Amino acid sequence: MSLLDAATLVRENAYVPYSRFKVGAAIRAASGAVYTGVNVENVAYPEGTCAEAGAIAAMCAAGDYRIAEIVVIADSPEPVPCCGGCRQKIAEFAGPEVRVTMATTSGLQKTVTVAELLPGVFTAAHMAAVAEG
Known part of the structure; x- marks a missing residue:
């Protein structure tokens, strides 16, 4: 199954009673395993989670920590961009x-x-002076 097929299939499981905007994500880890996630809304909007974050959590829960590809x-109407938080989360593992x-x-x-998705990414290297001090 392709990553697109996996993301398309899992998208149907999104929990979106408020926006009705279903999002699916699929990650191929460096190990070759595929992990999926969906967006999950909460009536307290800031407490919801994105599909990308769900797929990353599933990947980590399985003991994988490197993303090889994500869909x-x-x-x-247009390809859906990842939110800023998910861009940073993706960059942490890819x-x-x-x-x-x-x-x-x-x-x-x-x-x-x-790199195109998140130019100027914040990394652990930015905290090197604090870690050394």
Whole structure:
């Protein structure tokens, strides 16, 4: 099964009673295993979670920590971009060359690298002086 197929399939399980905006994500880890996630809303909106975050959590729960590729899909007019928080989460587990494909249920796709998705990424290297002090 392709990552797009996995993201499309899991998207149907999204819990979105408020927005009705279902998002699915699928990650292929460096190990080759595939992990999926969906967005989960909460009546207290800031407490919801994104599909990308869910897939990353599933990956970590299984003991994998490196993303080789990720696909995100939603029913939107244009390929759905990852939110800022998810961009940072993806960058935590993926190198700058890793491909991120954003897709729509109508078949449009846009693929970028993590470096293109999040230029100027904040990394642990930015805290090096604090760690040394």
